[in-house]
Amino acid sequence: MSDVVPPQSPSSEPASSLVTTTTPTTGAELFADRKDVVVVRVFAADDADGELWDLDRALPAGVRVEPVTIQEPDGLMVLRHSAAHVLAQAVQQVNPDAKLGIGPPVRDGFYYDFDTATPFTPEDLKALDKAMSRIIREGQTFRRRVVTEEEARAELAAEPYKLELIGIKGHAEGTEGADVEVGGAELTIYDNVRGAGRESETVVWKDLCRGPHLPSTRLIGQGVQLMRSAAAYWRGDQANASLQRVYGTAWPSKDELKAYLERLAEAERRDHRKIGVEQDLFSFHPSIGSGLPLIHPRGGVIKRVMEDYVRQRHIEEGFSYVGTPHITKEELFYTSGHLPYYGDTMFPAMEFHDDDHPDAPAQKYRLKAMNCPMHNLIYSSRGRSYRELPIRLFEFGTVYRYEKGGVVQGLTRVRGLTQDDSHSYVMPEQAADEVKHLLNFMLSVLRDFGLNDFYLELSTRDDSKPDKFVGSDEDWANATALLEKVGRESGLDLVPDPGGAAFYGPKISVQAKDALGRTWQMGTVQYDFNQPARFGLEYTAPDGSRQQPVMIHSAKFGSIERFMGVLIEHYAGAFPAWLAPVQVLAVPVAEAFDGYLKDVVAQLTARGIRAEVDLSDDRFAKKIRNASKDKVPFVLIAGGEDAAAGAVSFRYRDGRQENGVPVAEAVERIVAAVRDRVQV
RNA sequence: GCCUCCUUGGCGCAAUAGGUAGCGCAUCCGCCUUGUAAGCGGAGGGCUGCGGGUUCGAGUCCCGCAGGAGGCUCCA
Known part of the structure; x- marks a missing residue:
């Protein structure tokens, strides 16, 4: 699940709150009677989405202006971004040597990256929390100031990362969070002013920032709490410096903060790793290795019921149950094309030497990381007629992937997993129907397991990285169009995922929401025009010619282990009777x-x-x-x-x-x- | 893979500032048993993740490794 805030749709405020300025003014003046307004959205002549401005920023005459409250998504983002600034100020108060990275709002909160000599300890976070509440209570004013690049460079001479952001301004797209700092049309610095308006007013802190911000730190209120610190690469690149990232959460009120913390606590209570131990469902043992689960008898009941059900459903839907080995000579994965692309995430080859032929080269075997190549061999084991198509092969294929240490987690990210994997071989003209068939099948399976809230994700090729994908532009375009059409016809939301495709073709994945409203990626349907060619798959057409079938990969709930983990959390361990280990x-x-x-x-x-x-x-x-x-x-x-x-x-x-x-x-x-x- | 933090009987926790490991649940053995979330008593169970080091002495301090958590990157 991503922590990054999805793009916000334009405000749903009623159009009646939209006003057009007749004279130069400010948002603060326009909405002086509305205490809940924290920023305004300003629409220039041809701008449909509008732009968020500070309340104090001078508005020209003749623009349309809409109030934005702290309760709506954009207002929340402003709140969270302002809280990030307060955090940065607090950090530099405590440690003047800390260099500033970026501090964008994210889902439920914000973070700010710092370059510090030593990482933050939990005690540091407590101290920062206190320093933040002092700044918040103080009611400092966020004051926007436009600067030239030269001025910015001079003022921020001690902030190397900010200087770098100034340098990349103008082509900041694609840099995570950077547009929060320098994304605007002009460079701006925000001064945090103590005692604004009084003769004694002082600028106590400043930061390069696009804004906008709440008018005063006081409006940030009591709903802020620092959550944890972690390391993050500068601009998300492993080659860059590792910064200390502090995560916080921020809400309009203390009550909403409490409700959020309660949701986190509920998620923790439902954690499948915890319930797995409590209910004796599964375990991991260091002597086996991480990411390789042992399913205990009670978990075994759930697994078996899931398998029995899904096997039966596949047979009803026209699939043939097959079986394939767990290891193979690695040549197979050269044929399929997987090895060059994914070799480093496969377990290394096992080499066998033939004692009778000591001079012969060693045979290299690989643990299976995907099932499709073996299904292809079943397909091509004899001649196929168009009359047989679609041929649908299905198995619980256990595959092994060398997931990096840092990503292995419980049952949801493992190194050994069993896919409910199928491959449909169809004539090109059957492909659309088959995709539709698979999608409907998949959704009905998920519904039977009690998941009812879905959307689809369409993963496509990243055109800027042609070396990560194989096949002609035309094939990709056709396959993508077909998936998109079927996805749209499903009536579900279809969210684009550019660059998320497998090297051999685009895919549609089903994202399901669980009881806590969290989304999980479940099954996928992938359209593959590459492997049939690589394996020389063919069928005899009605006219006697040899034609190449299209291959459609599909996993309904993805991996049994992962889906079991999702179900444990969805049901908080209180399974419906058909799945319960003891009914x-x-x-x-x-x-x-x-x-x-x-x-x-x-x-x-x-x-x-x-x-x-x-x-x-x-x-x-x-x-x-x-x-x-x-x-x-x-x-x-x-x-x-x-x-x-x-x-x-x-x-x-x-x-x-x-x-x-x-x-x-x-x-x-x-x-x-x-x-x-x-x-x- | 990278960064930070964590690791004490099956599980959840405790052990002042380094002084030689305790509690609850669970397990086992007794006794008890008629209505909706803990009956009573007793017993067993730990080279404090592993390996080094500092020290008269290490669960407590230092180094390395493994496993875990969170984050970054990745995810066929």
Whole structure:
């Protein structure tokens, strides 16, 4: 998930708040009666998007001006950017030697990069938090001042990074965050003024910045908190200096800050790594290596149910289940073209020497990093007729990728993963329908797992880096157009992702929102016109000619491990019954009812339900507590009253209770909930 | 891969300023048991991630390695 703020759409403020200036004025004057206005959006003659200006900045006559409040996205960005400035001021207060990098707003907050001799410690952050609140309470004025390049260079002589930004002004696009500093048409410096308007007013700090800012630091308020520090490369380039980045969060009010911190806490409670340990689902062991998960029995149930379901669905959708090896001679990946592009993220080759032929060159084998080449070999294992197409091959292909140490994380980024991978081989004229078929199939699979909020991302070639992609411009254009058309027809939002394509073709990926509103990349559909050529795939057309099929890659939920991690977080470990490791836990009120519940559980087991009786010598209340902590969907309780009535009592995870349900009805209800894959 | 921080029994934590490791849960063994989130008692379990170093003495300080977290870069 990206931390960078997505481009904001123009304000949704009603048009009635738009005013046109008749005389020179300022935003502050125009909206003097509106305390919630923090900046204005100014529309020049032919400017549809407008530009954000400080309230105090002089407005010429004849421009359209719209108020921007702190509650709307642009206002929030201004708040956060202003908070970043306060952070920078605080840092230089504490450490005058700190050199300033850039300080843009990001999702939920801001950061500022500094070059300091020593990294920030948690104690430093606390001290900075205090210094920031002092500056905020002081109510310093942000005062904008236009400078020439020469003036800027002179004033910022001690700030090497700012000088560099001045140098790249004009071609700053593509430099992360840099346009926040120098993106405007002219260079500006913001002075932080103490006691503005009084004779004693003093400039206490200044920074090169495009702005705009809140009128006063006081408006930043109580909703600011520094979160963490981390290293970041200057201008995002590994070849550059490593700076110390301080992240903070900023909200219009203390309450909103608290709500945000609560959301973070909830995300932490749901962290699949934590729940994975608590519920004994999976683990990682240093002696195996990072990124290579061990799935425990309870996690194994979830994995198996996922696999059984997806395998069945593929077969229903016309796929053939196949199997391929985990290692191969590396030549295969030269044929496919993967090795030259991704060799450094594949595990290194294993070399085998033939003892009987000591002079023969060693055979190099590679762990499989992708399944498609092997599926191609299945396709080409005999002649294919157009009558057979589409041919759809599917498997749970376990692949190994040498992810860099710093990116391996829980189940969501691993070095060994199992893809629900399929390849459809079609005639070119079938391609659009097949893409549509795969997309709909994928969405229906995700919906059955309880994800319902999607958008699509269209990953295309980066035309400026031709060496990263193979194939003709025409092929790319056709394939991209086809994916885009199908994507648009899906009715879902289609977000462009320039440069995100695989080397062999463009792709559509499904992004799903989870219960906390976070988006995860799920499956993909990739259009490949390269591998069929490289493998010489062909089919016999109706006229007897040999034609090349189009190959369409698709993974529905991507990797089983990753999707399991996403589901754990989506459900916070409280799985719907069909996925739950234990679906029913029967809890006797006292030992005397063990036998009664064993009989109920036997009836459930006979219907394929994963049910157990808690026969431990814990007392009743403790058993209820254990069942709650395990988040078992159905807890069935039986004591004297239930047994006498031939009934059981349901207890659900939210504490809801339903007493005296006849056993036969209880069984049917549970069976139905599992069958219908509903959450209970 | 790079930067910062972290690593104490299965899990969650504690151990003043270096003085020789404790608690809760879980586990095991007893006793107890009739209605909705912890019954009681006892026992076992740790070369404090690994390897060096400083010191009379290291969980505490220093170096290296591994693993983890966050971030940067990357992600077929």
